[in-house]
Amino acid sequence: xxxxxxxxxxxxxxxxxxxxxxxxxxxxxxxxxxxxxxxxxxxxxxxxxxxxxxxxxxxxxxxxxxxxxxxxxxxxxxxxxxxxxxxxxxxxxxxxxxxxxxxxxxxxxxxxxxxxxxxxxxxxxxxxxxxxxxxxxxxxxxxxxxxxxxxxxxxxxxxxxxxxxxxxxxxxxxxxxxxxxxxxxxxxxxxxxxxxxxxxxxxxxxxxxxxxxxxxxxxxxxxxxxxxxxxxxxxxxxxxxxxxxxxxxxxxxxxxxxxxxxxxxxxxxxxxxxxxxxxxxxxxxxxxxxxxxxxxxxxxxxxx
Amino acid sequence: xxxxxxxxxxxxxxxxxxxxxxxxxxxxxxxxxxxxxxxxxxxxxxxxxxxxxxxxxxxxxxxxxxxxxxxxxxxxxxxxxxxxxxxxxxxxxxxxxxxxxxxxxxxxxxxxxxxxxxxxxxxxxxxxxxxxxxxxxxxxxxxxxxxxxxxxxxxxxxxxxxxxxxxxxxxxxxxxxxxxxxxxxxxxxxxxxxxxxxxxxxxxxxxxxxxxxxxxxxxxxxxxxxxxxxxxxxxxxxxxxxxxxxxxxxxxxxxxxxxxxxxxxxxxxxxxxxxxxxxxxxxxxxxxxxxxxxxxxxxxxxxxxxxxxxxxxxxxxxxxxxxxxxxxxxxxxxxxxxxxxxxxxxxxxxxxxxxxxxxxxxxxxxxxxxxxxxxxxxxxxxxxxxxxxxxxxxx
Numbered sequence: 001x002x003x004x005x006x007x008x009x010x011x012x013x014x015x016x017x018x019x020x021x022x023x024x025x026x027x028x029x030x031x032x033x034x035x036x037x038x039x040x041x042x043x044x045x046x047x048x049x050x051x052x053x054x055x056x057x058x059x060x061x062x063x064x065x066x067x068x069x070x071x072x073x074x075x076x077x078x079x080x081x082x083x084x085x086x087x088x089x090x091x092x093x094x095x096x097x098x099x100x101x102x103x104x105x106x107x108x109x110x111x112x113x114x115x116x117x118x119x120x121x122x123x124x125x126x127x128x129x130x131x132x133x134x135x136x137x138x139x140x141x142x143x144x145x146x147x148x149x150x151x152x153x154x155x156x157x158x159x160x161x162x163x164x165x166x167x168x169x170x171x172x173x174x175x176x177x178x179x180x181x182x183x184x185x186x187x188x189x190x191x192x193x194x195x196x197x198x199x200x201x202x203x204x205x206x207x208x209x210x211x212x213x214x215x216x217x218x219x220x221x222x223x224x225x226x227x228x229x230x231x232x233x234x235x236x237x238x239x240x241x242x243x244x245x246x247x248x249x250x251x252x253x254x255x256x257x258x259x260x261x262x263x264x265x266x267x268x269x270x271x272x273x274x275x276x277x278x279x280x281x282x283x284x285x286x287x288x289x290x291x292x293x294x295x296x297x298x299x300x301x302x303x304x
Numbered sequence: 305x306x307x308x309x310x311x312x313x314x315x316x317x318x319x320x321x322x323x324x325x326x327x328x329x330x331x332x333x334x335x336x337x338x339x340x341x342x343x344x345x346x347x348x349x350x351x352x353x354x355x356x357x358x359x360x361x362x363x364x365x366x367x368x369x370x371x372x373x374x375x376x377x378x379x380x381x382x383x384x385x386x387x388x389x390x391x392x393x394x395x396x397x398x399x400x401x402x403x404x405x406x407x408x409x410x411x412x413x414x415x416x417x418x419x420x421x422x423x424x425x426x427x428x429x430x431x432x433x434x435x436x437x438x439x440x441x442x443x444x445x446x447x448x449x450x451x452x453x454x455x456x457x458x459x460x461x462x463x464x465x466x467x468x469x470x471x472x473x474x475x476x477x478x479x480x481x482x483x484x485x486x487x488x489x490x491x492x493x494x495x496x497x498x499x500x501x502x503x504x505x506x507x508x509x510x511x512x513x514x515x516x517x518x519x520x521x522x523x524x525x526x527x528x529x530x531x532x533x534x535x536x537x538x539x540x541x542x543x544x545x546x547x548x549x550x551x552x553x554x555x556x557x558x559x560x561x562x563x564x565x566x567x568x569x570x571x572x573x574x575x576x577x578x579x580x581x582x583x584x585x586x587x588x589x590x591x592x593x594x595x596x597x598x599x600x601x602x603x604x605x606x607x608x609x610x611x612x613x614x615x616x617x618x619x620x621x622x623x624x625x626x627x628x629x630x631x632x633x634x635x636x637x638x639x640x641x642x643x644x645x646x647x648x649x650x651x652x653x654x655x656x657x658x659x660x661x662x663x664x665x666x667x668x669x670x671x672x673x674x675x676x677x678x679x680x681x682x683x684x685x686x687x688x689x690x691x692x693x694x695x696x697x698x699x
Contacts, residue, residue: 054507056568061658063564063571065510065699066465066502073409073459092696095378096467098459100405104375227657228573228619256573 027162030072030102032080032090033059035141036112038278038287040079042176043151043169044158050075055280058254059085060226064092072097075108077161079154082111083118085138108161113138115153116146119207129224141277142209142294144184147287151176183288188213191295194302200237200269201250202229202260205276209294218246221259229259241267248272248301253280272301336371339692341430347684351667352645352675353442353550355386356435356684362387363686364429366397378402382428395547397450409459418450419471420457421496421516422581423560425449427698433577433614433653435665435684438628439645440583440608444556446477446547451494465502465512471495477548479522480588487526495519502699509565512699516558523552525635527590551606551632553588562699573619580611588633589640603640606632614651624651634673644672660689 026046031037037051050071053059059081062068072078072093080086094103101108118136122129140146155173159166195214202221210217219240223233240246241263249260249269253276264271274294275281283293343363350358362385370380382398400415418426424441425448437447453473460466475493482489496519502512559582566575585606610628617623626649633640651665665684671677 054569056507057570058572061571063510063699064697065504065564066500066512067463067504067510069459069467070463070465070503074461074463088696090696092698095402095696096459096698098406098409098411098457100407103404254568254570254572 027076027158028074030075030078032078032086033141034277034279035287035290036079036081038290039141039147039151039154042287043155043172045172046165046168055253055275055277055284060088062086062089064089064096068093069096072102073099075099075102077108077110077157078102079110079112081113081138081140083113083135083138084133085113108157110154110157112140112146112150112153115150116140116143119211120204137204137207139205139276140208141287142206142291143212144180144187144291146208148177148180151180179288183291187291187295190299194295194298197247197302198245199248199250200241200246200263202252202255205252205255206250206274213295213298215298217250221249221251221263228256234259234263237263238266241269248298250274252276270301270304272297274298336369337693337695338367338369339690339695340368341366341428342689342691343430343686345435345684345686347435347682347686349680349682351436351439351442351647351669351682352671352677353439353447354436355447355547363435363688364397366428366430368398372404373401376403376405378404409461411457413455413457414453416450416452417455418448419453419473419494419496419518420455420469421445421449421471421498421518421556422558422583423512423514423562423579424581430688430690431697433612433622433624434626434649434651435663435686438581438608438610438612438626439630439647440581440610440628443551443608443630443632443645444549444583444585444606446549448547449478449549450547451475451477453494463503465500468497468499470497475520475522478520478552479548480525480552482526490521493520493522495521504569507569508567509563510569510699511561511563513561514559516556516560518556518558520552520554520556523554523556523585523588525552525588525590551585551588553585553606555586557584557586558582564699574615574617576613576615578611578613580609582609583607583630589635603633604631604642606630608632610647620655622653622655624653625649626651632674641673643674645674645677646670659691660687662687 026048027044029040029044029047029049031040031049031051033053034051034055037049040047040049052068053062080090103109105111113135118140121136122134151173155169158169191213198216198218200219200221201217203225219237221229223230246269249264249271251257251260251271251273253273257271257273260271274297275284275290278284278286278290281293284290341364343365345356345363346360347356347358350356356363365385366382368380368382373379379401380398384395384397386393386395396416398417400413400417402413403411406412420426424437425445429448441447451473453471455469455471457467457469472492473494474491478494479489496516498514498516500512500514504510562577562579564575564577588606589603608630610626612624612626614622614624629646632643634643647667647669649665649667651663653661653663655661663686667682669677669680669682
């Protein structure tokens, strides 16, 4: 019975610490992806923030694992991309964590995709189309304008949940928005030479980035969204590269590089891995440095 | 096969990579999540106590519907169509409601649902990495134990996952054999208590371990002075499709663990799942005052275990190994005969997408006094496909 008494002690300790953390404010935020953990950190610097995934993990395929249930159990707010990106695991976490606070967007659940107009919305979805999202592409954190809209929406949500700290949240938003708005023209000037370049990329992970800087994704390493590159599909891509107009093959930090490397070797094209989110490479420590790093890498591959 | 008699034989097999489907993102009353599972197979012979028969057959053909009923309740219904000796049978495997907004980490589930004892039991069969459940599940839980009842679950607000719960069920499918139909069974047959702990080990690995206890008020056998040969449960040596446990006892103890690993915690390309469970079933012999012949005999407890490992080495391919044993007791008039079944299994599955699987499985069975099994080989070719709403998966 020693285990039982130890468990009781752990539980009592945990209860005590969780109550004391309520006392000194600071929301407990569960972010589905690291980009939203980073955004939450900008907007609620005092909050206790946990990211359920890393930039090395495909957010489509995450296990509803015990540690995530435990984190969600304690959360006041869950911040996720939405548009069905987390459909394979978030509902299970909500069900298993028995935390009514983060169950509905009326309360402590926040979907970034609901704050903006997503790209590539579909009228109807059929499984034969692959793993597509009717509510549009959810990888919207590479759209700087949309990040501003999401920041506004998230601040409103923070104030709703923690009205006492309204002034702090508004100050954080003003500060973030100012720095972000100033950074946008700098990034755009830097990326000007990328406009009109053509790439082959894996999935539609960088849909918003390409749309913003004017890169055209002429082909996808995936034969259908969610399906891994097949040899016949890669062969058809190799044919496509013969036109000689492709700058590079782009892969996200959580995607398998083998198909890209196969194609890159045969077509003599550079393969560039881009950080999918904060933490996707050494340079990307927050949203600003993530954008910097992605543009630097693209410019590097262009000049090579 | 001496290797398999050793502890080394623990190097075995597998479990569900992807589990149970739940709800889509925001199904509502006008838009419930509807999904179906198609499962068909061919096998050269059948495994004892299993649901699949020899030759062509259909496994669990499921139709599930789920949605949030309102802001307080979630509801789910799973109908299962099965073929049994040429007859099409419609069964209800799940029909439950669950609370969504109870305070303090509590939730209540009521209706018909899968018990949360053990690791595999609350997972849907179609998510398994093998075509049949391990022998211990087939012997002691009727492959998967679902029933009409109620559950109270609590999740502690700790950084390490810690959940616990209690359940009460009708327990009709868990009753001991009643040869003469004169036994007075209790209406509330099953009580369970379980606890689960879990967490991460670094960025690559996650684990969960659990302990469960099941009390079966109707699990003890009654003495039979007239029959020379009475078996536990309703095992008729034929195909048993009633989902009833074949071997029961008053007390069942289950210990389970699962460990999952993926490089950087990224499950898209490669991942490994190792799981194992141990069952001990006690207090099944008729009470001494009912039959003095049995009073002095000491009978070993019934037990079973399995260890399974499944590796998905690419998005399209996965392979699994599983080894399991079950030791049961068969009553022969005034004494018991021990029975033993050992299963060594290998499976190879091809996944065209997340939703379609074609599996080839080989099972070697070695039995001692077990339904005449001595050294049998079972080969199963199976497909499992899901359509409809994209379900969420359990760990």
